[in-house]
Amino acid sequence: MGKVNYYLVNSSILPPVYAKVVEAKNYLASGEAASASQAAKMAGISRSAYYKYKDAIFEYSGDSNDETVTINAKLKDNAGVLSALMTELYKAGANILSVSQSVPVNSVADVSVTVRATEMTIDVQQLLENIKNVNGVNSANLSD
Numbered sequence: 001m002g003k004v005n006y007y008l009v010n011s012s013i014l015p016p017v018y019a020k021v022v023e024a025k026n027y028l029a030s031g032e033a034a035s036a037s038q039a040a041k042m043a044g045i046s047r048s049a050y051y052k053y054k055d056a057i058f059e060y061s062g063d064s065n066d067e068t069v070t071i072n073a074k075l076k077d078n079a080g081v082l083s084a085l086m087t088e089l090y091k092a093g094a095n096i097l098s099v100s101q102s103v104p105v106n107s108v109a110d111v112s113v114t115v116r117a118t119e120m121t122i123d124v125q126q127l128l129e130n131i132k133n134v135n136g137v138n139s140a141n142l143s144d
Contacts, residue, residue, distance in 0.1 A: 008060060020045045021053045068097065069124055070114045070143035073131060077104035081136030082111065088130045089113065093121045108138060 011019055024033070024043035033039035040050040075081045082101065089096055094115035102110040117124055124142070131140040 017045055017049055018053065018057050021050055021057045022059045024050050025054060025057075026059075067117045068114055069094075069117045070112060071128065071131065071140055072143050073111045073113070073140040074138040075101075075109050075111055076136040076138060077107040077109055078136050081134070082109075084134045085111070085113070085131055085137060088127065088134060089115060092127045092130070093119045094127065095119060112143070 020043040024036070024039040024045065027033035027039040027042050028036065033042055036050055036054075037047050040047045043050075073085065075085065086096070094117060097114045097116055098112075099114075100112045117127075120127065122130075128140055128142065131137055
């Protein structure tokens with residue numbers, strides 16, 4: 001198979017079927033549609049159009065303002081500490097993308113939280129300070 005070329009194109013110049021294929025793919029990804037047939041019907045295209053383009057059409061979401069931040073923290077193994085950390089993220093307007101927590105060793109668990117910081121109401125350094133002030137958070141820092 002030869003080299004695949006990609007082009008970034010303004011969707012306004014493309015036939016509407018391409019946007020509808022992306023719409024159908026979003027219905028499937030979100031769980032709003034249980035099958036490709038249902039997603040195609042919801043988007044207003046034929047199944048054949050969906051299958052023809054589904055592996056070649058992708059929505060570009062590379063916004064330069066789409067800042068993600070990973071926070072690594074050490075939490076005491078006490079009920080509600082992780083919940084309190086999440087509350088600080090919620091209050092700051094951070095969109096949580098992933099959470100990973102280790103099994104506590106010596107009553108301390110390592111937690112890594114990746115957030116989208118684009119819509120935050122405070123800066124990342126202030127968020128980090130707020131997290132450090134949560135009862136049960138031993139330490140918190142930004143991932144390198």
